[in-house]
Amino acid sequence: MNLGTLSIRSLLSRRWTVILTIFSIAVSVLLVLGVDRLRHDARSSFANTVSGTDLIVGARTGSVQLLLYSVFRIGNATSNISWKSHADFAADRRVAWTIPLALGDSHRGYRVLGTTSSYFEHYRYADGRRLGMADGKPFDDLFDVVVGAEVADALGYTVGSDLVIEHGLGGGINKHDNLPFAVSGILARTGTPVDRTIHVSLAALEAIHIDFGPAKRAAGRELDADGLRTLELKPRSITAYMVGLKSKTSIFSLQRDINNYRGEALMAILPGVAMHELWSTVSVAETALRAVSVCVLVSAFLGMMTMLLAGLNERRREMAILRAVGAGPRHIALLLVIEASALSAAGAGLGLAAVTVIYALLADWIGATYGLFLSRIAPTPTEWLLVAGAIIGGALAGLVPALRAARQSLADGLIVGK
Amino acid sequence: MAVRIDNLAFRWSPGGPAVLDIPELEIADGAQVLITGPSGSGKTSLLNILSGITLPNSGNVEILNTDMRTLSAAARDAFRADHIGVIFQMFNLIPYLSVTENVMLACTFSAARRDRAAGAGGITEQAHRLLTSLGLAPDTFGSRRVDALSIGQQQRVAAARALIGNPGLVIADEPTSALDAANRQSFIDLVSNACRDCGATLIVVSHDEALFPFFDHRIDMTSLNARALSGEPIS
Numbered sequence: 001m002n003l004g005t006l007s008i009r010s011l012l013s014r015r016w017t018v019i020l021t022i023f024s025i026a027v028s029v030l031l032v033l034g035v036d037r038l039r040h041d042a043r044s045s046f047a048n049t050v051s052g053t054d055l056i057v058g059a060r061t062g063s064v065q066l067l068l069y070s071v072f073r074i075g076n077a078t079s080n081i082s083w084k085s086h087a088d089f090a091a092d093r094r095v096a097w098t099i100p101l102a103l104g105d106s107h108r109g110y111r112v113l114g115t116t117s118s119y120f121e122h123y124r125y126a127d128g129r130r131l132g133m134a135d136g137k138p139f140d141d142l143f144d145v146v147v148g149a150e151v152a153d154a155l156g157y158t159v160g161s162d163l164v165i166e167h168g169l170g171g172g173i174n175k176h177d178n179l180p181f182a183v184s185g186i187l188a189r190t191g192t193p194v195d196r197t198i199h200v201s202l203a204a205l206e207a208i209h210i211d212f213g214p215a216k217r218a219a220g221r222e223l224d225a226d227g228l229r230t231l232e233l234k235p236r237s238i239t240a241y242m243v244g245l246k247s248k249t250s251i252f253s254l255q256r257d258i259n260n261y262r263g264e265a266l267m268a269i270l271p272g273v274a275m276h277e278l279w280s281t282v283s284v285a286e287t288a289l290r291a292v293s294v295c296v297l298v299s300a301f302l303g304m305m306t307m308l309l310a311g312l313n314e315r316r317r318e319m320a321i322l323r324a325v326g327a328g329p330r331h332i333a334l335l336l337v338i339e340a341s342a343l344s345a346a347g348a349g350l351g352l353a354a355v356t357v358i359y360a361l362l363a364d365w366i367g368a369t370y371g372l373f374l375s376r377i378a379p380t381p382t383e384w385l386l387v388a389g390a391i392i393g394g395a396l397a398g399l400v401p402a403l404r405a406a407r408q409s410l411a412d413g414l415i416v417g418k
Numbered sequence: 419m420a421v422r423i424d425n426l427a428f429r430w431s432p433g434g435p436a437v438l439d440i441p442e443l444e445i446a447d448g449a450q451v452l453i454t455g456p457s458g459s460g461k462t463s464l465l466n467i468l469s470g471i472t473l474p475n476s477g478n479v480e481i482l483n484t485d486m487r488t489l490s491a492a493a494r495d496a497f498r499a500d501h502i503g504v505i506f507q508m509f510n511l512i513p514y515l516s517v518t519e520n521v522m523l524a525c526t527f528s529a530a531r532r533d534r535a536a537g538a539g540g541i542t543e544q545a546h547r548l549l550t551s552l553g554l555a556p557d558t559f560g561s562r563r564v565d566a567l568s569i570g571q572q573q574r575v576a577a578a579r580a581l582i583g584n585p586g587l588v589i590a591d592e593p594t595s596a597l598d599a600a601n602r603q604s605f606i607d608l609v610s611n612a613c614r615d616c617g618a619t620l621i622v623v624s625h626d627e628a629l630f631p632f633f634d635h636r637i638d639m640t641s642l643n644a645r646a647l648s649g650e651p652i653s
């Protein structure tokens with residue numbers, strides 16, 4: 001029998017309060033670790049949205065706004081840019097490729113993106129991964145549509161499904177339902193906004209709008225699908241475009257040239273810089289969440305302290321017996337510190353196990369539902385450190401009842417309440 | 419000499435009344451001594467000093483030839499662990515340990531005591547032997563929960579704990595007051611025999627005059643501690 005076994009046996013004899021204390025520590029450790037993991041995953045999933053793109057070009061606006069609509073497909077461009085300016089820079093000798101992006105229409109709540117085959121060739125996300133086809137092929141025919149993985153899942157589309165593209169972002173009015181769009185391919189899941197996008201060719205977008213408006217219909221200029229196929233549809237404007245350079249060294253010179261372009265007010269942003277700017281606005285919430293979870297942990301330790309302190313009075317006998325068999329106040333204090341450490345170790349261990357299991361169980365579902373990819377299933381070194389910190393914190397919290405017990409046992413000596 | 423006290427004075431608070439004022443007290447090794455005296459005469463206070471829990475304000479205390487005043491508080495705790503067994507009036511046992519574990523608890527804080535118990539055939543073996551000699555068959559009682567014992571049985575377990583690892587001195591503060599008359603005498607008989615077997619000095623505090631025949635000596639607190647009890651100022 002040593003102090004360690006003694007304290008464990010003592011804890012086991014107070015099973016219910018001990019279990020509740022361990023649970024409250026476990027829950028708060030789960031919260032701290034969970035928030036940390038989500039934060040980390042949200043950040044990396046965010047950073048993974050686009051990669052390999054050197055510049056994003058759009059009409060002059062805020063850089064975060066440009067990033068939001070071009071990459072995250074959130075919000076709208078205040079104005080479009082001309083196809084001509086795009087063509088000018090696409091032909092620049094420093095430019096390796098461009099991906100034109102034309103936004104504006106939607107289909108059953110999902111954004112429709114007009115682009116070119118360059119998208120499937122050059123778009124990169126995460127650490128340079130390219131888009132893969134889960135099924136079918138990129139667009140070929142004017143009315144071919146390539147849908148993201150989530151769109152296909154949510155709307156039940158397979159290769160060959162027919163769909164109708166709506167004008168604008170609203171639901172219902174002005175459906176271009178006379179044009180026979182059909183799914184030609186489904187993209188593999190990326191965990192980025194690509195999953196929630198419906199891709200059509202720029203020409204198809206033109207085709208939708210050429211025929212748009214009652215005036216033109218009335219004029220009898222309504223064309224059928226085959227008629228449209230015969231037309232040479234040239235885009236007049238797009239929303240933004242992504243640029244890949246031959247050499248990174250020319251990023252700033254090209255950015256300057258685009259920003260100073262005479263034909264129209266253009267703006268070129270570095271995606272990494274804009275991402276950082278965007279994230280720093282989000283990180284306030286992140287810090288708040290973290291602070292709350294740490295507060296919960298602290299309150300769990302306060303709860304443990306209360307439980308240990310409250311138990312001291314009815315344990316005076318126990319302490320007097322230990323004093324009688326030769327324990328000093330140091331041993332009494334150590335006993336309580338060991339108890340506090342054991343409680344926090346058990347709580348922290350349980351919390352870590354819980355976060356690991358929950359992550360393992362929910363990873364797929366969260367990935368599918370929120371497009372948030374939970375990377376780490378096994379605990380990381382940082383998490384072990386956090387757990388070690390929690391145990392040390394618990395041991396420190398145990399110092400309060402420990403000192404109190406030591407003082408009490410000194411005052412009591414061998415004669416305690418007869 | 420198991421105990422040697424010289425001009426001891428003790429008060430609970432500085433400037434408060436003297437609780438103990440003992441000019442001289444000697445108890446020989448292996449002696450069995452009964453201390454009697456009215457309530458408030460300072461018996462428990464004396465046992466606190468004999469066990470090294472407290473120090474007197476002045477005078478000398480030697481326990482088993484060790485001057486308590488030269489030892490730090492921690493050293494006195496260690497000394498108690500090594501050399502002294504203690505039996506309380508009641509509630510002697512830790513409820514979450516079994517009977518045998520309670521007996522072996524006395525070896526927790528003392529390597530010397532562990533070694534002596536090991537030398538006497540092993541810690542568990544000695545615990546079982548002591549329980550047997552105190553009338554508790556280890557097979558029946560050894561692994562029992564202590565709250566499944568009668569008060570008399572609990573006191574015997576406490577005696578076994580006081581004796582494991584062969585301490586030089588066993589002190590007991592009214593160990594029989596929770597027992598009925600018949601049990602008191604048999605308990606003291608068992609304890610005094612067990613102490614004799616181990617060669618331990620036994621000092622028992624009790625109000626109970628009927629216990630006197632079991633002891634070689636009797637000390638009356640009222641005469642030992644006369645000056646303090648009369649309220650005379652102590653120089």
Ligand SMILES: Nc1ncnc2c1ncn2[C@@H]1O[C@H](COP(=O)(O)OP(=O)(O)OP(=O)(O)O)[C@@H](O)[C@H]1O
Nearest residue numbers: 411430431437455456457458459460461462463464
């Ligand atoms: N912790 C304490 N603080 C202050 N005074 C105390 C304390 N314990 C005992 N006393 C006082 O010291 C005196 C002696 O008390 P002690 O407990 O030694 O008597 P006792 O002989 O053991 O009495 P009893 O037979 O009732 O157990 C009493 O006057 C008591 O009030």
Ligand SMILES: [Mg+2]
Nearest residue numbers: 461462463591
């Ligand atoms: Mg007393």
